[in-house]
Amino acid sequence: MGRDTEGVEFAGVISVTLAGPNSKKSLQFGVMILTHLRLIHWRNIASAALELRPGLTVFTGQNAQGKTNILEGVHYLATASSHRTRRDQELIQWGESTAYIRGEITGSTTSRLVECGLEPGKRLLKRDGQPLARVGDLYGTLCVALFAPEDLEIIQGSPEHRRRFLDVTIAQMQAGYVRLLQQYRRALRQRNRVLRSLKMNGSHSEIPQLEVWDRSVANLGGQIAAARRAAIGKLGPILREHYHGLAEQESVEIGYESRSEGVLPTEIADSILDLLRTHRHSDVERGSTGYGPHRDDITITLDGRSVAVFGSQGQRRTSALALRLSEAQLLAEECGEPPVLLVDDVIYEMDRERRGRFWTRVPENYQLLVTATDHRELAAARECGGMFHVENGSIRPA
Amino acid sequence: MSGNRSTVGIPSVDRAVAELCKLPGIGPRMAQRLVYHILRRDRSEIENLSRALQDLHAKIRRCSICGYFSETDPCHICSSDSRDHCVICVVEQPQDVFAIERTNDFHGVYHILGGALSPIDGIGPEEIRIRSLLERLRGDIREVILATNPTLEGDATALYLQNLIRPIGVRVSRIARGLPTGGDLEFADETTLAAALSLRTEM
Ligand SMILES: Nc1ncnc2c1ncn2[C@@H]1O[C@H](COP(=O)(O)OP(=O)(O)O)[C@@H](O)[C@H]1O
Ligand SMILES: [Mg+2]
Numbered sequence: 359m360g361r362d363t364e365g366v367e368f369a370g371v372i373s374v375t376l377a378g379p380n381s382k383k384s385l386q387f388g389v390m391i392l393t394h395l396r397l398i399h400w401r402n403i404a405s406a407a408l409e410l411r412p413g414l415t416v417f418t419g420q421n422a423q424g425k426t427n428i429l430e431g432v433h434y435l436a437t438a439s440s441h442r443t444r445r446d447q448e449l450i451q452w453g454e455s456t457a458y459i460r461g462e463i464t465g466s467t468t469s470r471l472v473e474c475g476l477e478p479g480k481r482l483l484k485r486d487g488q489p490l491a492r493v494g495d496l497y498g499t500l501c502v503a504l505f506a507p508e509d510l511e512i513i514q515g516s517p518e519h520r521r522r523f524l525d526v527t528i529a530q531m532q533a534g535y536v537r538l539l540q541q542y543r544r545a546l547r548q549r550n551r552v553l554r555s556l557k558m559n560g561s562h563s564e565i566p567q568l569e570v571w572d573r574s575v576a577n578l579g580g581q582i583a584a585a586r587r588a589a590i591g592k593l594g595p596i597l598r599e600h601y602h603g604l605a606e607q608e609s610v611e612i613g614y615e616s617r618s619e620g621v622l623p624t625e626i627a628d629s630i631l632d633l634l635r636t637h638r639h640s641d642v643e644r645g646s647t648g649y650g651p652h653r654d655d656i657t658i659t660l661d662g663r664s665v666a667v668f669g670s671q672g673q674r675r676t677s678a679l680a681l682r683l684s685e686a687q688l689l690a691e692e693c694g695e696p697p698v699l700l701v702d703d704v705i706y707e708m709d710r711e712r713r714g715r716f717w718t719r720v721p722e723n724y725q726l727l728v729t730a731t732d733h734r735e736l737a738a739a740r741e742c743g744g745m746f747h748v749e750n751g752s753i754r755p756a
Numbered sequence: 757m758s759g760n761r762s763t764v765g766i767p768s769v770d771r772a773v774a775e776l777c778k779l780p781g782i783g784p785r786m787a788q789r790l791v792y793h794i795l796r797r798d799r800s801e802i803e804n805l806s807r808a809l810q811d812l813h814a815k816i817r818r819c820s821i822c823g824y825f826s827e828t829d830p831c832h833i834c835s836s837d838s839r840d841h842c843v844i845c846v847v848e849q850p851q852d853v854f855a856i857e858r859t860n861d862f863h864g865v866y867h868i869l870g871g872a873l874s875p876i877d878g879i880g881p882e883e884i885r886i887r888s889l890l891e892r893l894r895g896d897i898r899e900v901i902l903a904t905n906p907t908l909e910g911d912a913t914a915l916y917l918q919n920l921i922r923p924i925g926v927r928v929s930r931i932a933r934g935l936p937t938g939g940d941l942e943f944a945d946e947t948t949l950a951a952a953l954s955l956r957t958e959m
């Protein structure tokens with residue numbers, strides 16, 4: 359199986375002794391820095407151990423060599439999820455049965471170690487050597503904002519992409535939010551099951567049961583929608599500033615679109631409960647729940663018109679970019695430490711001038727991991743703290 | 757991968773390990789340690805252990821009133837003179853009774869549902885002991901305390917019961933939060949549980 363027994367044993371749930379986090383460097387920045395990254399059998403990367411420095415790190419190389427795979431690994435250590443797939447199995451190197459990734463993070467006050475072992479159908483997450491029972495416990499240890507070509511989907515894709523963007527952002531700054539989402543999803547499944555058996559049996563004996571799950575869905579949904587509305591409220595002004603800084607033209611607005619009303623969780627919960635009761639009949643017919651935060655959306659407009667519908671390709675790209683910059687800033691404000699910025703390809707989709715503006719909007723003290731096919735212009739834009747060349751899954755200092 | 761690690765090639769050892777592995781919280785390694793420990797003990801000691809285990813099933817039954825484990829029917833709680841039979845504490849599992857009894861703070865009687873409502877697991881009102889609870893309420897009952905787990909399903913079950921019981925005119929309360937959310941009652945420490953019981957709220 360593996361030459362590198364370290365990761366394999368980890369995934370087999372045998373704990374390994376690890377060197378303590380290296381805390382010498384990066385403290386002068388007072389920000390969270392990913393200092394070490396270990397990848398084993400991760401995508402096309404058989405084994406890599408990278409030492410990372412504050413500021414800008416560039417990964418260069420031709421297409422399809424593994425640059426994005428590295429950023430995907432860092433994103434996974436922060437969120438226990440990939441931005442490219444929902445199937446963890448795809449992350450394990452072909453022909454191998456386990457994958458292992460590890461990150462050492464040095465913050466202004468603490469050093470932490472996050473690890474993840476993957477086997478088909480199984481995942482083990484650890485922080486500082488302790489297994490984490492819940493995915494939600496991982497969030498917030500390493501904060502990231504990932505700029506990827508897929509971000510365009512936030513603008514023009516299905517509402518699910520927008521909800522996910524917002525949820526991952528909130529989850530990184532609000533402890534317990536992931537758990538809330540999981541509980542909500544479970545409550546929905548419970549309610550939908552009752553709806554379906556109501557439809558099949560056509561009897562009213564299950565109405566009391568349905569009422570109970572209505573209440574669960576409404577209470578949890580109210581908390582989620584309230585958190586989302588609050589986050590959108592904070593994102594609005596930041597987004598306007600970044601969009602303006604990148605484009606200098608239209609004025610951008612972001613809003614939360616929902617059938618439920620209210621600001622406080624309890625107000626929104628009452629509103630959702632109303633909707634569920636009013637539309638019970640159609641829910642029973644469909645066998646699923648038609649109202650609640652799982653059906654909500656985020657609208658982004660330029661000068662009052664939907665970017666998704668009326669925006670040019672360039673406006674959509676700029677909107678996506680501004681959205682990610684805003685996410686990063688919000689995370690920095692809410693968590694007290696800037697996130698690690700993972701910038702994958704997106705900046706090459708812009709013209710030179712806009713690229714220049716992009717760099718002015720990223721504070722100097724942020725740690726940046728950037729992929730590039732050509733690093734020369736990057737080097738001109740910002741002092742480079744480290745450069746790696748990526749070729750066919752092997753990564754070496756350049 | 758893990759399948760082979762847990763067998764040692766000695767059939768009776770492997771079988772014991774496999775059986776122990778079915779117990780909650782016991783993995784292959786722990787099971788092997790237990791087996792080797794057992795093998796080092798005197799034969800008589802082991803016979804005591806296996807007899808104790810067999811007795812569990814031979815002698816223990818469920819109380820026909822509350823559903824608790826007992827060697828007698830009714831159980832020692834339901835047949836006790838010193839308990840207040842007008843106050844019923846509703847719990848999900850028998851082990852929750854252990855937990856509440858440890859507090860020494862509750863002097864009523866119990867009703868064990870045997871689970872919580874969970875449609876996705878096929879558990880509806882008919883699958884847990886709700887009917888028998890309602891039958892008990894026809895008697896002289898002053899208060900029902902709902903002490904289901906503070907989980908999604910436990911909360912839903914409490915709400916469901918409250919909606920059923922309130923119209924009957926019996927006082928219903930839910931044990932207070934303060935318990936670890938998403939946790940099992942069984943694992944709560946005594947003080948937390950005692951506080952939650954005394955701070956129970958009207959529903
Ligand atoms: N599970 C996997 N095992 C091995 N190789 C993989 C796996 N998943 C993707 N790849 C390979 O990784 C490469 C893509 O890497 P990527 O990081 O997206 O490239 P780029 O350097 O262009 O960002 C492709 O060659 C693809 O075949
Ligand atoms: Mg790429």
Ligand SMILES: [Zn+2]
Nearest residue numbers: 819822831834
């Ligand atoms: Zn009894």
